[in-house]
Amino acid sequence: MLRSITRSLTVRQRYLPRLCYRSYASAKVAFDVKLETPTDIETATREQAQARSNSEDVIASGTTALNHAYRENSGFGTRPIYLDMQATTPTDPRVLDTMLKFYTGLYGNPHSNTHSYGWETNKEVENARKHIASVINADVKEIIFTSGATESNNMVLKGVPRFYKKTKKHIITTRTEHKCVLEAARAMKNEGFEVTFLNVDEQGLVDLKDLEAAIRPDTCLVSVMAVNNEIGVMQPIKEIGAICRKHKVYFHTDAAQAYGKIPIDVNEMNIDLLSISSHKIYGPKGIGAVYVRRRPRVRLDPIISGGGQERGLRSGTLAPSLVAGFGEAARLVKEEYETDIEHIQRLSERLTKGLLSIEHTSLNGSSDHRYPGCINVSFAYVEGESLLMALRDIALSSGSACTSASLEPSYVLHALGKDDALAHSSIRFGIGRFTTEEEVDYVIKAIKERVEFLRELSPLWEMVKEGIDLNSIEWSGH
Numbered sequence: 447m448l449r450s451i452t453r454s455l456t457v458r459q460r461y462l463p464r465l466c467y468r469s470y471a472s473a474k475v476a477f478d479v480k481l482e483t484p485t486d487i488e489t490a491t492r493e494q495a496q497a498r499s500n501s502e503d504v505i506a507s508g509t510t511a512l513n514h515a516y517r518e519n520s521g522f523g524t525r526p527i528y529l530d531m532q533a534t535t536p537t538d539p540r541v542l543d544t545m546l547k548f549y550t551g552l553y554g555n556p557h558s559n560t561h562s563y564g565w566e567t568n569k570e571v572e573n574a575r576k577h578i579a580s581v582i583n584a585d586v587k588e589i590i591f592t593s594g595a596t597e598s599n600n601m602v603l604k605g606v607p608r609f610y611k612k613t614k615k616h617i618i619t620t621r622t623e624h625k626c627v628l629e630a631a632r633a634m635k636n637e638g639f640e641v642t643f644l645n646v647d648e649q650g651l652v653d654l655k656d657l658e659a660a661i662r663p664d665t666c667l668v669s670v671m672a673v674n675n676e677i678g679v680m681q682p683i684k685e686i687g688a689i690c691r692k693h694k695v696y697f698h699t700d701a702a703q704a705y706g707k708i709p710i711d712v713n714e715m716n717i718d719l720l721s722i723s724s725h726k727i728y729g730p731k732g733i734g735a736v737y738v739r740r741r742p743r744v745r746l747d748p749i750i751s752g753g754g755q756e757r758g759l760r761s762g763t764l765a766p767s768l769v770a771g772f773g774e775a776a777r778l779v780k781e782e783y784e785t786d787i788e789h790i791q792r793l794s795e796r797l798t799k800g801l802l803s804i805e806h807t808s809l810n811g812s813s814d815h816r817y818p819g820c821i822n823v824s825f826a827y828v829e830g831e832s833l834l835m836a837l838r839d840i841a842l843s844s845g846s847a848c849t850s851a852s853l854e855p856s857y858v859l860h861a862l863g864k865d866d867a868l869a870h871s872s873i874r875f876g877i878g879r880f881t882t883e884e885e886v887d888y889v890i891k892a893i894k895e896r897v898e899f900l901r902e903l904s905p906l907w908e909m910v911k912e913g914i915d916l917n918s919i920e921w922s923g924h
């Protein structure tokens with residue numbers, strides 16, 4: 447039996463996703479298991495949508511984003527429950543309302559200052575800027591619009607070192623940053639800069655002593671994300687800000703997953719640069735911003751040259767509809783902060799408790815320092831990919847990169863010291879403003895049933911149940 451497992455493990459290395467799906471599909475035939483949550487995806491999603499559309503919650507709230515989320519004519523069949531809030535959030539209908547007028551009457555170029563078409567659009571742009579600045583206690587002049595957090599991060603990671611390159615050659619960041627920070631930092635290495643990628647501990651947290659020790663006289667920038675997009679871990683931003691200020695090094699934080707979701711005050715936290723993305727806060731996609739401190743003034747080379755808009759840092763005509771939508775989304779996250787966080791916290795506790803009540807499951811990342819809307823759980827002895835296949839009625843993402851062309855497990859979970867098997871069996875659950883308790887309960891039930899179902903197919907699980915210590919087995923090398 448062992449040999450057959452080893453052989454199948456070797457095959458799994460190469461054909462894992464396909465195998466995951468096949469094993470799931472054939473298992474449905476081979477096992478006559480009665481699940482309460484149907485594994486037939488079409489039926490499951492249809493029943494889900496029907497249940498929801500009859501639910502008093504939805505009826506009471508009238509026309510909400512939920513109706514859009516559950517519309518049935520997307521061309522991909524009935525749509526699943528949406529729990530992929532870190533990838534993007536549904537647009538708040540109030541945001542859309544704000545945007546529409548820019549596609550009809552209000553079409554002036556906000557940079558035209560010789561007539562009222564320009565003035566009226568510009569007024570709306572500046573109003574949005576005010577709302578965006580206010581969420582992080584910044585000055586309006588410190589907000590520069592970009593196309594999103596990817597651009598903001600590139601602007602900072604490339605722009606600051608390039609400006610100070612005559613005297614400073616060193617950048618510090620961490621191993622668990624978003625790819626756009628890591629790749630931008632790597633690009634700077636090719637330009638002759640040195641980059642320190644700090645390790646994190648098993649909780650996903652940066653060690654402040656390591657960080658301070660890494661600072662050199664020629665360090666120009668420290669970039670540490672506020673909330674991690676895969677595991678929801680919050681870094682000690684305030685403490686990092688204090689260290690950077692003490693050593694007179696600029697501190698940048700990628701706040702794509704944090705802005706409007708955890709309290710941030712750029713002054714109190716000594717943040718010099720901060721990246722924001724509109725579509726993570728129920729705003730439109732394709733717009734974001736970077737906060738650039740004015741006092742003491744942070745200098746950076748722009749990556750886009752042109753007409754000198756946005757204080758010369760980001761040339762190009764702004765998209766007023768997107769800016770206004772982003773501004774409204776920012777106004778709403780500030781105004782509804784308490785309600786949102788209370789709602790998300792409550793559902794997060796419910797979901798976490800439900801998922802961790804399944805045996806051999808574990809939460810990835812710190813349980814104390816986390817944004818509650820992002821829960822990353824490993825289900826031992828279950829293939830993450832198979833589980834995703836078995837959960838087509840729930841829109842989720844595995845922490846691993848298996849959904850992409852590469853079979854590498856998540857670099858974030860690796861940085862936390864998780865082994866490949868656990869990293870492969872991890873799933874990220876994202877809760878947001880429009881998630882309902884009913885959805886959370888359905889998800890708990892569905893996950894419980896399907897994890898159990900898939901484990902029944904796993905030879906490893908069979909061995910665990912027989913009391914065999916898997917660590918004592920010498921697998922053949924591959």
Ligand SMILES: Cc1ncc(COP(=O)(O)O)c(C=O)c1O
Nearest residue numbers: 594595596624675702703723734
């Ligand atoms: C932490 C983090 N940084 C940056 C980004 C990129 O944001 P955008 O989609 O606005 O370019 C994301 C989005 O996935 C993110 O989660």
Ligand code: FES
Nearest residue numbers: 462830831848870
């Ligand atoms: S290949 Fe299945 S989860 Fe990695």
